Amino acid sequence: LPIYRVDRKDNLASISFDAAWGNEDTQQIIDILAKYDVKATFFVVTKGGETAVSRMKRIVAEGHALGMHSYTHDFHTIYDSVEAFLEDYYQLFTLIRDEVGVVPTVFRFRGGSLNGYDRGVYQEIIAEMLRRGFVYYDWNLSAEDALSVPPPKEQILRNILDRSGRVTRGIVLMHDSNHCTTTVEALPELIDGLREQGFAFDSIDRS
Numbered sequence: 001l002p003i004y005r006v007d008r009k010d011n012l013a014s015i016s017f018d019a020a021w022g023n024e025d026t027q028q029i030i031d032i033l034a035k036y037d038v039k040a041t042f043f044v045v046t047k048g049g050e051t052a053v054s055r056m057k058r059i060v061a062e063g064h065a066l067g068m069h070s071y072t073h074d075f076h077t078i079y080d081s082v083e084a085f086l087e088d089y090y091q092l093f094t095l096i097r098d099e100v101g102v103v104p105t106v107f108r109f110r111g112g113s114l115n116g117y118d119r120g121v122y123q124e125i126i127a128e129m130l131r132r133g134f135v136y137y138d139w140n141l142s143a144e145d146a147l148s149v150p151p152p153k154e155q156i157l158r159n160i161l162d163r164s165g166r167v168t169r170g171i172v173l174m175h176d177s178n179h180c181t182t183t184v185e186a187l188p189e190l191i192d193g194l195r196e197q198g199f200a201f202d203s204i205d206r207s
Helices: 025-035 050-061 082-100 122-131 153-164 182-194
Strands: 012-020 042-047 065-068 169-176
Touching: 012 025, 012 182, 025 050, 025 169, 025 182, 042 050, 042 082, 050 065, 050 082, 065 082, 082 122, 153 169, 153 182, 169 182
Parallel strands: 012 042, 012 169, 042 065
Antiparallel strands: none
């Protein structure tokens, strides 16, 4: 098995977006990140297409990390078996490799690494994905914005900034989706707030 060195850096925040494609929010998020000089990580859900590939290429070109968050985004399909999970993520891997021109090395489980659908298979999935060179990332700070009715901007900021003072290495979960308009609104103040708490920013990689 490959062994990865863990870099422990105090007060480092990685903002990550579990991403759904075909919306304008992605462009706005990238614009804000560029304005504030922050590198983030996008865990993508996509079956391809010109718009999705174009946006992924822009993400990479601007120095952000591209991770995998599944091809289908369907719990029952992904977690039917270890083989089903591997097949789903391999479809996304090959799409990113062939269409975007980068090799993704990090991934995020649909619903997090331990959820109501994968309890019988998640440890085997982790072992097999690690054997293939992929590292997964959950989160310890969440915008809690994946709701049918998105929370107001102020609530998103509280959800993260009220808890971020308790960690030195923050993995922030946000969502890039059509209905997550308040996530986009909260992003500039979130970056300012984390900086005021002493955090620097970096994207997520295999280390």
